[in-house]
Amino acid sequence: MSGLGEVDESAFSGLAERHRRELHVHCYRMLGSFEDAEDTVQETFLRAWRRRETFEGRSTFRAWLYRIATHACLDLLAKRRPEPATGGEVRWLQPYPDRLLDELAAGGADEPEAAAVARETIELAYLVAVQHLAPRQRAVLILRDVLGWPAKDVAELLGDSVNSVNSALQRARAGMREHLPAERQDWTGGEEDAGTRELVRRYTDASVAIDIGGLTALLREDVRCSMPPTPGLYVGRDTVVKDWVENGFEDMTNLRAVPTSVNRQPAVAFYHRREGGSAYLPLTIDVLRISGGAITEIITFHDDQFPRLGLPTSLPMDGTE
Structure with a gap:
């Protein structure tokens, strides 16, 4: 494809739409918010259409869109969140539905899209760590380490030198090591073996039964809990359990649970029936x-995320869905 000057809007839209999901995941990594990623992909397509005559075919159409999307993310970060996250919590963090990741993964392990949804770079702890990096550092990290772009291409995108890009990458990797869990290589994550499934089952049962003792036994001593966008990061088993008790968890009744997964991690959706x-x-x-x-770690999201994750809007009392 040497140019887009003669392509009409319908044909252009068809070309761009093929890359919507992977661009959305890219923007999601940059921004940490599903909704902001949606807005930024739309902005990307709008900018691409307006600047279509600047595509000269020196790179692939896909790479050209990634360039535009990355700059759209950087522009949004400069406007909305001039400072990165601090203190280990990301109040704007939102979950990403596995069913949408599956749309990309279906392309096969050798497809470029497969790298875009690699499990280790879509889990929430990775997203949280990325959000602690300065915007240009996170752009360099994602383009180099997640998408595998050469340093010279990243330098061209950012209007910078290769040396500056390599320096930013070193700082970004150091920042990631600081904010990622120490045992990250040992994660089970979305690859749920029998032990993981059993632990999730026990967690689900203990939660529905309001069994504080049973839940406490499942938590590691240095467990972390947060509930974005509500402020607060609770670290340590005793601190977490104390917060649960003080917030009236023991008084909760009439719960049901639906197992699910988001960001390639096991998850449990809880439903409540009022008296x-x-x-x-x-x-x-x-x-x-x-x-x-x-x-x-437990990251809890509010009920406004249920529709996006494809979860039922309600559960009937008879136990059927």
């Missing part, structure tokens, strides 16, 4: 990180 209610309604979604046979 006198005729159905169980969405409550929260707990996304679990499991390592060494224990729960090492």
Whole structure:
């Protein structure tokens, strides 16, 4: 493809739409927010259409779109979040539905899209660590380490030198090591073996039964819990359990749970039936990180995420869906 000057809007849209999902994942990594990624992909397509005559065929159409998307992300970060996350929590973090990741993964392991949804770079702890990097550092890290772009191509995209890109990559990798869990290579993550499934089952059962003791036994001593966008990061088993008790978890009744997965991690969606209610309604979604046979992190999302994750809007009292 040597140029786009003569392509009409319908044909251009067809070319661009083929890359929507992987561009969305790219923007999601950059921004940490599903909704911001949606907006940025739309902005990317709008910019690409307006600048279509600048595509000269020196790179692939896909790479050209990635360039535009990356700059759109950097522009948004400069406008909305001039400073990266701090303190280990990301209040704007949102989950990414596995069913949408599956659309890309279906292309096969040798397809470029497969790299875009590699499990180790889509899990929430990775997203949280990325959000602690300065915007240009995270762009360099994602383009180089996730997508495999050569340093000279990243330098051209950012209008910088190869030396500057390599320096930014070193700083980004150091930042990731600082914010990623130490045992990251041992994660079970989305590859749920029998032990992981059993642990999730026990967590689900103990939660529905409001069994504080049973839940406590499943947590690693240094477990971390957060509930974006609600502020607060709780670290340590005793601190986490104390927060649960102080917030009235033991008084909760009439819960049901639906197992699911997001960001290639096991998750549990909880539903609550109020006294006198005729159905169980969405409550929260707990996304679990499991390592060494224990729960090492729980990130809880609010009920507004249920529709996006393809979860039922309610559960009837008879137990059927």
